Amino acid sequence: VNEVMILHEYTASGNCFKIRLTAALLGLPIERRQYDIMKGETRTAEFLDNINSNGRIPVLQVGDRFLPESNAACWYLAESSALIPADRFGRADMLRWMFFEQYNHEPNVATLRFWMGWVGEDNLSDAQRALVPVKQAAGHEALMIMNRQLADIALYAYTHVAEDSGLFALADYQAVQAWIQRVAALPGYVPLDS
Amino acid sequence: VNEVMILHEYTASGNCFKIRLTAALLGLPIERRQYDIMKGETRTAEFLDNINSNGRIPVLQVGDRFLPESNAACWYLAESSALIPADRFGRADMLRWMFFEQYNHEPNVATLRFWMGWVGEDNLSDAQRALVPVKQAAGHEALMIMNRQLADIALYAYTHVAEDSGLFALADYQAVQAWIQRVAALPGYVPLDS
Numbered sequence: 129v130n131e132v133m134i135l136h137e138y139t140a141s142g143n144c145f146k147i148r149l150t151a152a153l154l155g156l157p158i159e160r161r162q163y164d165i166m167k168g169e170t171r172t173a174e175f176l177d178n179i180n181s182n183g184r185i186p187v188l189q190v191g192d193r194f195l196p197e198s199n200a201a202c203w204y205l206a207e208s209s210a211l212i213p214a215d216r217f218g219r220a221d222m223l224r225w226m227f228f229e230q231y232n233h234e235p236n237v238a239t240l241r242f243w244m245g246w247v248g249e250d251n252l253s254d255a256q257r258a259l260v261p262v263k264q265a266a267g268h269e270a271l272m273i274m275n276r277q278l279a280d281i282a283l284y285a286y287t288h289v290a291e292d293s294g295l296f297a298l299a300d301y302q303a304v305q306a307w308i309q310r311v312a313a314l315p316g317y318v319p320l321d322s
Numbered sequence: 323v324n325e326v327m328i329l330h331e332y333t334a335s336g337n338c339f340k341i342r343l344t345a346a347l348l349g350l351p352i353e354r355r356q357y358d359i360m361k362g363e364t365r366t367a368e369f370l371d372n373i374n375s376n377g378r379i380p381v382l383q384v385g386d387r388f389l390p391e392s393n394a395a396c397w398y399l400a401e402s403s404a405l406i407p408a409d410r411f412g413r414a415d416m417l418r419w420m421f422f423e424q425y426n427h428e429p430n431v432a433t434l435r436f437w438m439g440w441v442g443e444d445n446l447s448d449a450q451r452a453l454v455p456v457k458q459a460a461g462h463e464a465l466m467i468m469n470r471q472l473a474d475i476a477l478y479a480y481t482h483v484a485e486d487s488g489l490f491a492l493a494d495y496q497a498v499q500a501w502i503q504r505v506a507a508l509p510g511y512v513p514l515d516s
Contacts, residue, residue: 181425181467187352195414204414220389220398227391231423238473255452262449273375279369 131191134159135201136179140246141165142238142285143198144186145320149281150202154209158188166246199226199282200261211281222280228270229282237266238286240293264295274302284311289320325385328353329395330373334440335359336432336479337392338380339514343475344396346512348403352382369376393420393476405475416474422464423476430461432480434487457490469495478505483514 133151135158137144151158163169163185171183180187180196187194188201195201203226206212213219223308240263252260271290274283288308291295296303311317327345329352331338345352357363357379365377374381374390381388382395389395397420400406407413434457437446446454465484468477482502484490492499505511 146380181470182422190411193411194410195418197418197425199421200414200418203417204410207413213434216398216401217384217387217389219401220394223397224389224391227421227424228376230421231391231429235425235429255456258449259454269467276375 134161134189136161136163136187136189138165141185142289146199146281146285147186147188149318151204153211153314153316154205156205183197199230202281225280226282228300233270233283234286236263236270237290239263240267240295241286241289244293267296271296271301271304275303287315328355328383330355330357330369330381330383331379332357332359335379336483340392340475341380341382341395343512344399347405347508347510348399350399393424396475419474420476427464427477428480430457430464431484433457434461435480435483436491438487461490465495465498466491471496
């Protein structure tokens with residue numbers, strides 16, 4: 129990657145953290161540009177027209193091209209590095225966990241973290257409030273599956289802060305806890321809040 | 323791919339169709355094994371232990387290895403073929419749309435198709451019923467984004483049958499309609515119901 133890379137982000141987002149962590153582990157420099165999602169800064173006409181029509185961060189800018197979706201950006205940075213398995217099945221299996229993360233894990237564990245820690249329980253709509261136990265159960269199911277099998281950076285992002293919502297206890301998932309410690313000990317590791 | 327491949331599937335599922343369509347466009351033979359999701363056949367102990375701990379189809383079996391997540395299976399089949407862009411940014415951008423599909427499109431457009439056409443509106447739980455308008459709005463938003471930009475097999479699967487739920491009209495999305503016709507005209511194309 130020879131072009132300048134700019135991460136359009138909100139620091140506390142686990143989806144943004146994934147990209148910073150991937151870049152850090154690979155020693156790749158990225159510039160950072162902050163948007164306050166609580167103030168709707170990713171829903172402005174300018175953002176929708178120029179950065180991401182889906183109105184979401186993170187977006188990895190590579191030269192004058194824009195790449196939304198955190199796991200696609202991680203893939204872009206990591207291609208041909210040791211972070212991606214060298215064999216065909218292994219690569220697809222890595223993608224399998226990244227899709228699992230966006231379908232079964234993030235909409236539950238990350239959304240509950242955001243609702244409880246950012247929006248605030250008192251400010252939830254009735255529809256959101258009704259979904260809290262549904263998402264909590266689905267989040268437990270995702271953590272249970274992880275507890276039995278391998279995971280990766282994409283899953284680390286929101287798993288290691290799953291307790292932020294007050295609705296998950298990582299002590300219930302011993303293998304996940306041990307894996308979190310292994311990830312945090314990797315050379316080049318950076319914490320979320322940096 | 324020299325090993326025997328078996329698709330563990332439910333024919334009417336768009337996620338399963340993606341894999342069949344990818345294999346058909348590439349001329350790759352796959353065997354098929356059917357599970358009735360309405361009878362819980364993907365939640366048996368045997369399925370959870372041997373096929374997919376996440377209790378879901380599709381799963382692409384390659385020899386004695388199992389690959390869940392439809393888009394990961396499509397990637398596995400298509401790697402190094404003309405279906406995947408030759409340049410690094412293009413590959414990541416393709417993944418971007420696949421992640422968009424699983425996060426913004428499938429949980430809305432596909433879930434509503436399943437709820438209205440399989441479960442039946444009268445059998446929805448109160449929580450599900452409350453989510454119908456939320457998911458309909460989010461599905462419209464995803465189709466609107468597609469209407470302005472390019473898409474792929476992963477998005478085709480549930481988009482071309484979006485009207486099944488009775489909650490989306492594809493005539494509202496002219497560019498998407500034209501693109502559906504182009505995909506259906508590809509050499510080697512196979513319909514969902516086959």
